[in-house]
Amino acid sequence: MILEFKQSPACTIGVELELQLLKSHDCNLARDAADLLARMKKVQHPGEVKPEITESMIELNSSIHRRYTDLADELRTIRNLVVHEAELLNLRVAGGGSHPFHQWSERRIYPTERFKHLVHLYGYLAKQFTVFGQHIHIGCESGDDAIYVIHMLSRHVPHFIALSASSPFYQGEDTGFASSRLNAISAFPLTGTMPFIQSWDEFNAYFERMHRFKIVESMKDFYWDIRPKPEYGTVEIRVCDTPLTVDKAALLAAFAQALAHYYLNERSQNPTPALYLVYNYNRFQACRFGFGAEFINPYDESHCALRDDLIATLKRIMPHARALDSATALSHLIDDAVAGRDDSSWLREQLKKSGSLNDVARLQSNLWMGKTERV
Amino acid sequence: MAELNFLPTLPPAFTPPMLFGALLLLGLLGGEAARLFALPRITGYLLVGMLFGPRGLDLLGGEVTKQSRVFVDISLGLILFELGRRLDYQWLRRNRWLLATAIAESAFAFLALYFGLRYFDYPRLLAALAAAIGIATSPAVVLLVAHELRSDGQLTERMLLLTAINSVFAFFSVTMLLPFLHFQHRAGWTETLLQPLYVMVGSLLTGLVVSLLVLRFAAWLGKREDRQFIMLVGMIVLTAGLARSLNLSVLVALLTVGILARNLDFGHKLMEVQFGHGGQLFFVILFVMAGVSLRFDLLPQASYVAGMYIVLRFLGKALAILVFGRLSGLRPGAAGLLGIALLPMSGLAVVMVHDISGLYPEFGARLSAVVLSAVALLELIGPLATQFALKQAGEAGERR
Numbered sequence: 001m002i003l004e005f006k007q008s009p010a011c012t013i014g015v016e017l018e019l020q021l022l023k024s025h026d027c028n029l030a031r032d033a034a035d036l037l038a039r040m041k042k043v044q045h046p047g048e049v050k051p052e053i054t055e056s057m058i059e060l061n062s063s064i065h066r067r068y069t070d071l072a073d074e075l076r077t078i079r080n081l082v083v084h085e086a087e088l089l090n091l092r093v094a095g096g097g098s099h100p101f102h103q104w105s106e107r108r109i110y111p112t113e114r115f116k117h118l119v120h121l122y123g124y125l126a127k128q129f130t131v132f133g134q135h136i137h138i139g140c141e142s143g144d145d146a147i148y149v150i151h152m153l154s155r156h157v158p159h160f161i162a163l164s165a166s167s168p169f170y171q172g173e174d175t176g177f178a179s180s181r182l183n184a185i186s187a188f189p190l191t192g193t194m195p196f197i198q199s200w201d202e203f204n205a206y207f208e209r210m211h212r213f214k215i216v217e218s219m220k221d222f223y224w225d226i227r228p229k230p231e232y233g234t235v236e237i238r239v240c241d242t243p244l245t246v247d248k249a250a251l252l253a254a255f256a257q258a259l260a261h262y263y264l265n266e267r268s269q270n271p272t273p274a275l276y277l278v279y280n281y282n283r284f285q286a287c288r289f290g291f292g293a294e295f296i297n298p299y300d301e302s303h304c305a306l307r308d309d310l311i312a313t314l315k316r317i318m319p320h321a322r323a324l325d326s327a328t329a330l331s332h333l334i335d336d337a338v339a340g341r342d343d344s345s346w347l348r349e350q351l352k353k354s355g356s357l358n359d360v361a362r363l364q365s366n367l368w369m370g371k372t373e374r375v
Numbered sequence: 376m377a378e379l380n381f382l383p384t385l386p387p388a389f390t391p392p393m394l395f396g397a398l399l400l401l402g403l404l405g406g407e408a409a410r411l412f413a414l415p416r417i418t419g420y421l422l423v424g425m426l427f428g429p430r431g432l433d434l435l436g437g438e439v440t441k442q443s444r445v446f447v448d449i450s451l452g453l454i455l456f457e458l459g460r461r462l463d464y465q466w467l468r469r470n471r472w473l474l475a476t477a478i479a480e481s482a483f484a485f486l487a488l489y490f491g492l493r494y495f496d497y498p499r500l501l502a503a504l505a506a507a508i509g510i511a512t513s514p515a516v517v518l519l520v521a522h523e524l525r526s527d528g529q530l531t532e533r534m535l536l537l538t539a540i541n542s543v544f545a546f547f548s549v550t551m552l553l554p555f556l557h558f559q560h561r562a563g564w565t566e567t568l569l570q571p572l573y574v575m576v577g578s579l580l581t582g583l584v585v586s587l588l589v590l591r592f593a594a595w596l597g598k599r600e601d602r603q604f605i606m607l608v609g610m611i612v613l614t615a616g617l618a619r620s621l622n623l624s625v626l627v628a629l630l631t632v633g634i635l636a637r638n639l640d641f642g643h644k645l646m647e648v649q650f651g652h653g654g655q656l657f658f659v660i661l662f663v664m665a666g667v668s669l670r671f672d673l674l675p676q677a678s679y680v681a682g683m684y685i686v687l688r689f690l691g692k693a694l695a696i697l698v699f700g701r702l703s704g705l706r707p708g709a710a711g712l713l714g715i716a717l718l719p720m721s722g723l724a725v726v727m728v729h730d731i732s733g734l735y736p737e738f739g740a741r742l743s744a745v746v747l748s749a750v751a752l753l754e755l756i757g758p759l760a761t762q763f764a765l766k767q768a769g770e771a772g773e774r775r
Contacts (some may be wrong), residue, residue: 023532024463025637026647031527031770035706088473088704089529090466106525108773355598359643 001211002204003219005143008064008233011261011324012139013071013253017060017242018052018132019082019368020099022092027361029056029102029130030091033110039085046074049082053115054107054130056099058082064139068257068326072250076370079246083369094365095249096343097132097167097181097241100357104128104171125188131181132242134164134249136256137234143200145264146228146235150194151271152263153226153256154279157239158286158295159310163333164240164252165290166343172357178290178344179241182283190216191223196273203228225283235260239283244343244367245374254321254329255314261324262317274298282306291340310337346374391442395660398435398443401427402659415758417519417662424666435667443664445616450657451515451722452615452629453608453650455542458514459633461532462539472703473533479695480537480717481510481544487691491683497745500559501738504552505745508727509688509720511545512538513757516719519658520761525772530709531765534716539630542723546627549727550575553734560735578624582631585614589636594644604648626723665722665754673748681748685718688749692717709768716764719757720750 023030033055040049048061060078065071079093086093107127109119119126140146165178177183185191197203210216219229229236237256243249263269278296285293286306293306314334321330336342350363366372402420409419427434467474488506493499517538521531550571557567589610596602611629618628636645674681693714700710728746732739765771 023527024466025461032529035529035704038706039704085704087466088470090463090470090532106772354643356646358647359598362643 001208003207003230005140005146005200005228005230006233007141008139009066010139010141010145010264011257012064012066013068013257014062014064014137014234015071015075015249015253016062016135016137017075017095017246017249018134019058019060019242020094020096020132020365021056021058021086022094022099022361022365024090024092027092027358027365029099029107031055031108032089032091033058035089036082036086036091039088040082043081043085045078045081047078049078051110051112051115053110053118053126055110056102056107056130057110057132058093064137067324068250068254068329071253072247075246075250079368079370092362092365093369094361095132095166095242095244095246095368096347096364097165097179098170098184099130099132100169100347100351100360100364101172102130104130122188128184128187131167131184133181133238134240134242134252136237136240136253137229137232138237138256138260139234140260140264141233143203143228143230146230146233147194147198147200147203148267148271149235149260149263150226150228151196151275152269153235153237153259154193154275155298156259156313157225157237157279158282158293158306159313160237160239160252160256161241161283161286162290162293162306162310162342163255163336164243164248164343165287166241166244166347168344168347169351169357169360174348174351177288178342179287181241182239182287185223188223190221192225193276193279194222194224194227196271196276198271241343244346244364246368248343251329251332254324254326255333257324258317258321258326258330259313261320265320269299272298274301290342290344291337307337307340394439394442395446398446398660398663399656402663405663406659415520415762416523417516417658418755418758420659420662421666421669421754421758424663425669425671426666428667428669430669430672435663440664440667443660446657446660447664447722448615448619448625449608449612450654450661451625452611453654453657454515454518454661455626455629456607456611456633456636457650458518458535458539458542459630459635460637461535462630462634462637463536464634464638466536470703472699473536476533476696476699476703476705477537477540479699480692481541483695484510484541484688484691485548487687487694488684491687492745495680495683500552500555501741501745504549504556504731504742505684507545507548507552508724508746509545509684509749510548511542511720511723511727512717513719513721513723513753514538514542515658515661515723516721516758517716517761519662520758521765524762524765524770526765526770527772528768528770529705530713530716530768531770533705533713534761534765537713537717539634541717542626543630545723545727546624547575549731553731556731556735556738560738574622574624575627577621578618578627579631581614581618581621581623581628583635585610585628586632586635586639589632590640590644593640593646594642598646600646600648603646604650604653607648608650608653626726661722665725668725669751669754670743670747671751673744674751676748678748678752680745681752684745684749685753689714689718712764712768716761718753718760720753721757724750 021030050059104127167181170180225239275298278298291307295306295309321327401423405419405423406416485506488509492502553571618625696710
């Protein structure tokens with residue numbers, strides 16, 4: 001079985017957002033995904049709205065864009081349509097990487113063949129998988145480009161984690177992490193990173209071997225942090241928590257796009273195995289401490305604050321952002337990093353102010369539904 | 376023998392604590408027995424009440440009913456308050472078809488019953504009052520079956536919302552018919568108009584004042600679930616008792632507290648408090664006592680009327696949901712199930728019949744013959760109907 005990498009225009013972007021469905025009266029997770037999806041089928045909307053593993057989740061997919069502002073506009077449009085339909089069912093919709101207080105054992109699996117198979121295979125992990133991530137797709141012209149971009153982006157995984165972190169609470173407790181969501185994912189056997197291979201041919205050889213072992217059937221079975229998606233012709237970054245607003249989701253996509261543009265056009269560095277020696281350390285630091293994490297540079301072996309490396313990166317790729325009309329987005333992210341403004345701290349502030357996690361869930365859904373502005 | 380007077384007289388006096396304990400244990404056994412046959416637990420409590428009640432082994436008689444009144448009031452209070460909190464004004468505002476469904480569901484049930492009873496030559500006022508009482512679904516049954524099944528979803532939410540609304544409609548319809556009843560019995564003008572007005576306004580006002588106090592109290596306590604729980608139970612029981620001693624409607628007062636505590640809580644001060652195991656204690660008593668007072672002796676003689684009453688009521692409710700349900704966003708196929716879920720009638724109807732009997736015993740007796748036999752039947756099949764509907768809709772939680 002040879003995987004064909006479908007060619008797509010370089011540095012186009014699209015996102016998938018996994019979202020929480022909440023009941024209005026207590027802001028716990030609802031079970032109404034099927035009803036909401038049935039209503040969305042009758043509504044003309046851009047992109048796609050799909051089921052996810054449990055009945056408390058839905059997934060929004062954008063179409064493919066060149067400019068992040070178009071992506072943001074489209075996401076807002078879908079958001080508004082989904083919110084309208086959800087409100088008719090007395091549901092709330094929220095971003096954020098985790099629901100603050102739901103109990104995983106109460107979740108119910110969305111009844112499709114694939115999801116049933118996953119429960120059969122993974123047992124309780126499947127229900128614990130009720131966490132919410134943003135996936136960013138970046139178009140690549142060839143499989144070789146995709147492999148190169150994946151390796152180079154892996155250096156930036158901590159950046160994406162810190163920028164998107166929005167899951168400080170899990171099962172009713174403050175985890176102390178900026179992103180606790182990734183801990184729920186690490187339990188699966190095929191997580192982690194792509195092996196250190198250098199071309200699409202090598203990738204195919206690897207895939208075929210895994211397929212012969214019968215460990216995987218398709219690319220879907222790899223839960224890597226960044227993986228190639230040959231049928232779309234994209235590289236898919238999967239480490240982000242779903243942010244609290246659609247606008248932030250578009251900003252993160254703009255960052256990924258500018259990074260890919262920078263690496264594909266400058267090719268100033270080559271992948272090194274050192275990328276993966278520091279990988280787990282850097283990733284853990286980012287999950288635990290967000291902007292306050294420590295960062296090890298795999299190329300010069302220096303230590304610095306993750307925040308400083310992030311700001312330096314954003315500034316370095318700014319010329320490429322200008323070429324992609326996304327300089328504003330990157331400036332915004334620089335401001336956030338300088339001010340230490342992330343979704344996790346916002347959520348913790350809300351708990352301090354309101355005193356209950358039900359209120360936190362309500363406020364985070366208000367934010368996502370566009371009912372309140374973030375201050 | 377004078378030196379042995381520390382010994383009690385035999386048999387020992389049956390004190391309220393013993394009663395409370397005995398009712399709980401009997402109910403528990405009944406509930407577990409019911410689970411063996413996949414019946415709702417509350418059906419088990421009910422059957423135990425019937426078995427030991429005056430029409431059964433006659434071990435729980437009239438005195439027991441009086442003494443258990445306070446437990447029954449507490450549990451009704453908790454249930455009505457919680458149901459009231461499910462009446463979300465914002466939902467009705469955003470989803471006008473849902474509001475239409477709610478109004479039609481009450482109106483169609485009334486009309487179907489009224490014209491049905493008229494067709495069988497029941498007098499106008501009797502038909503109207505029996506129809507008005509039939510608008511209401513039993514709050515206790517739907518809420519407790521939903522809890523027991525850990526049911527969650529659109530059908531469950533709508534069942535609770537519609538029950539809250541039709542309970543209110545039923546009460547107002549009955550109250551607005553009362554002047555005609557007074558008039559028919561040649562009561563004075565003051566009584567004809569003032570009595571219903573007093574009950575209606577008094578109950579609403581009590582509800583309003585208490586809900587404002589609840590919100591103030593909650594804001595002062597802060598977000599501490601244990602404290603808010605105690606405060607709520609205290610306020611609810613107090614309100615139930617107050618309403619009773621003021622001759623007001625416990626139903627309306629507590630539903631109002633629930634509704635307003637949800638919809639006036641702009642600062643989100645009141646937490647979602649689960650009554651949990653503590654509440655369960657009272658709910659067991661409620662249904663055992665409902666079994667005790669169940670008039671299943673009426674069943675044989677009135678089965679024909681009762682059957683007709685139940686069918687007409689169901690048709691009215693189901694038709695409204697079939698017509699408006701889809702428009703309000705109910706998924707295809709769920710309308711019929713929602714109609715079934717709303718079947719239960721219970722204590723609420725009994726209370727309304729008793730209130731009228733208290734005023735005019737002779738009229739009350741004729742009303743009882745129509746309504747109470749239907750209630751007796753629905754007490755038995757209602758919980759099953761609701762359980763069936765929720766399970767069939769796929770909204771029951773997974774069995775643990």
